[in-house]
Amino acid sequence: MNTALTQNPRLLLYLFIVFLHPLLRGCWDIWAQSLILIVISCLIVTDILMLLARSPRINAQKFWQIFSETSLLLVLFLSFSFASLIQTRHPHSAIPTFLNDVAAVAFFYMLASVGQVQRNTFLKAISLTAVIVVVISFFITNPDIMNPNVLGAYIILTGPLIMFYAYQYAHNRPMRVIGGLIIIFTILSVFFTKSFAAYLLFIGQGLALWHYFKKQGNTQKTKHVSLFLWVMIIVALAGAWFFRHDWIRFFIKETDRWGWWLTALSMWKNNLFFGVGPGAFGEAYPGYRVIEWGVNTLYAHNFVLEILAERGLLGAGVLIGFFICLWKRARVQNPQKSSVIQTADTGLVLFPVKLGLIGFCLYNLMHVGFSFPSLWWIFWAMTGCLWGAARHEGENTPPTQNKTRTMLRIFLLSMGMLIMSAVGICSYRLMTADQFLSRSRTAIERQNIVLAETLLKQGIHFNPKEPEFYSLLAAVNGLHGRWEEAQQNMAQGIALSPYSARFQREAGEVFLRRGQPAQALRHYQKAAQYLPLNVFSWLRKAQIHAILNEKHKAVENYQKVLWLLDHPYVLVGKEQDRQALKKIAQRELSLLK
Numbered sequence: 001m002n003t004a005l006t007q008n009p010r011l012l013l014y015l016f017i018v019f020l021h022p023l024l025r026g027c028w029d030i031w032a033q034s035l036i037l038i039v040i041s042c043l044i045v046t047d048i049l050m051l052l053a054r055s056p057r058i059n060a061q062k063f064w065q066i067f068s069e070t071s072l073l074l075v076l077f078l079s080f081s082f083a084s085l086i087q088t089r090h091p092h093s094a095i096p097t098f099l100n101d102v103a104a105v106a107f108f109y110m111l112a113s114v115g116q117v118q119r120n121t122f123l124k125a126i127s128l129t130a131v132i133v134v135v136i137s138f139f140i141t142n143p144d145i146m147n148p149n150v151l152g153a154y155i156i157l158t159g160p161l162i163m164f165y166a167y168q169y170a171h172n173r174p175m176r177v178i179g180g181l182i183i184i185f186t187i188l189s190v191f192f193t194k195s196f197a198a199y200l201l202f203i204g205q206g207l208a209l210w211h212y213f214k215k216q217g218n219t220q221k222t223k224h225v226s227l228f229l230w231v232m233i234i235v236a237l238a239g240a241w242f243f244r245h246d247w248i249r250f251f252i253k254e255t256d257r258w259g260w261w262l263t264a265l266s267m268w269k270n271n272l273f274f275g276v277g278p279g280a281f282g283e284a285y286p287g288y289r290v291i292e293w294g295v296n297t298l299y300a301h302n303f304v305l306e307i308l309a310e311r312g313l314l315g316a317g318v319l320i321g322f323f324i325c326l327w328k329r330a331r332v333q334n335p336q337k338s339s340v341i342q343t344a345d346t347g348l349v350l351f352p353v354k355l356g357l358i359g360f361c362l363y364n365l366m367h368v369g370f371s372f373p374s375l376w377w378i379f380w381a382m383t384g385c386l387w388g389a390a391r392h393e394g395e396n397t398p399p400t401q402n403k404t405r406t407m408l409r410i411f412l413l414s415m416g417m418l419i420m421s422a423v424g425i426c427s428y429r430l431m432t433a434d435q436f437l438s439r440s441r442t443a444i445e446r447q448n449i450v451l452a453e454t455l456l457k458q459g460i461h462f463n464p465k466e467p468e469f470y471s472l473l474a475a476v477n478g479l480h481g482r483w484e485e486a487q488q489n490m491a492q493g494i495a496l497s498p499y500s501a502r503f504q505r506e507a508g509e510v511f512l513r514r515g516q517p518a519q520a521l522r523h524y525q526k527a528a529q530y531l532p533l534n535v536f537s538w539l540r541k542a543q544i545h546a547i548l549n550e551k552h553k554a555v556e557n558y559q560k561v562l563w564l565l566d567h568p569y570v571l572v573g574k575e576q577d578r579q580a581l582k583k584i585a586q587r588e589l590s591l592l593k
Helices: 004-020 030-052 060-087 091-112 116-137 148-168 173-192 196-216 219-242 255-270 281-288 303-331 335-339 350-363 373-389 403-445 449-462 467-479 483-496 501-513 517-530 535-547 551-565 575-592
Strands: none
Touching: 030 091, 030 403, 060 091, 060 303, 060 373, 091 281, 091 373, 091 403, 116 148, 116 173, 116 373, 148 173, 148 196, 148 219, 148 350, 148 373, 173 196, 173 219, 196 219, 196 350, 255 281, 255 303, 281 303, 281 517, 303 350, 303 373, 350 373, 403 449, 403 467, 449 467, 467 483, 467 501, 483 501, 501 517, 501 535, 517 535, 535 551, 535 575, 551 575
């Protein structure tokens, strides 16, 4: 949708997404996600109104052609995603992910239907802000702020564009120096991720770009092409030493990753057609765990298995079908009109876009990336660039005008406006609810219990599907001695997140405080099942078995506690906490003997 009115706001929005959002705070800042969705909704509703008004600033012909080519697959994708949301047991994760899906499709149409100059402007924005993020990664090393796996995925997705523009703009010595520094910084950032997969893929992307540059036959840049090749060779040799301990991964099976993949297949097998819900892999994982003592994970570390697990056969099938159509379209494009790069300003920068998309998919066969909203959006925007740029000029035929077709378009636009308005409203409610949640936590920390209870009830009004509200409300009722209400709150929280070990432990504690150890034991057994490496559940089980005079089971669980405390992955906090728990378990075990 090419409009002068919205072009600059969209560019600023896209800069915000690719610069501020992809890496900071692990991509889980619901406020930033919701704010972007709200702005996206407003922009699209504005464009739809302009389409309905037949504004000359809207290229309606191009938009309808793109829509007619992709509507079946993308409407089915969103429909199956919504169906998966309706039937999921994990609405807390599924609702934001479905909204992100709508935004992803919106980004696709936004960049598929603009003109060549606007599309290249967006690609330059992607590469420029990716360079800024790369530079920032040298100064922010905290993995809680900048996730190394996400950084690796981001570099693989945008790295070919960075190297392409660094090479393409090397017109004089100062620009060659700047371009060389940009490439060096990008290469070093790949090493900072410590990702063996990112290193291998980045080398492959660099060699593919070198081959592409060489085929261009630009005699003025022959030396630059040769230098680029030598840089890639040196990087490959340096990486061979830097990642020397990782080559063994080709020959051994990683137990944790293997367990994640098997669990993803288990989820899909038990939820064949619609999956466990979009974005719900992490919440559902404990309930489908295949390897008993494996580490819990939020992601499958394989995007195909994760899509199957979350969206089922229908959602995954449609999405993969869309990728196949995109690949076929990009392969059969007219080389004389679509794929030749004329200049960095007016050319269709398709080859580095293809490299980024392919590398991103390959990277996410082993890591995460598709699971993060901002990278998901950038990926879809780049697919929109590829789809729109790969169109033949002969396809721009005037649409047939008749009354029926006009009424259908008005209906579709009205539905689109209704959907995007709903996305904006839902995003606002999510953002507001998350604000109430943060404020209520702060009130509890400051022991202002009355204010916390008021904030929690207000937050539930905005998002009744957030289980954390009911967990905190149970804590507030417990502080007031209202244990029956606290029990009801925990039942509501568990209903919204049935495989949460923490909620099961909290529910068990409520029953224990009410003098009902048998009911408490059932919850602690589930907590130990869902997160077996948490020693507190096993310790509580041992204590409750002792209360119920089940000496044999109590001894067995105390021994399990002591065994776990020697496990390197056990969740106990600091070393002094480990030793304190060990003393408690040894003392209570000796009393039983």
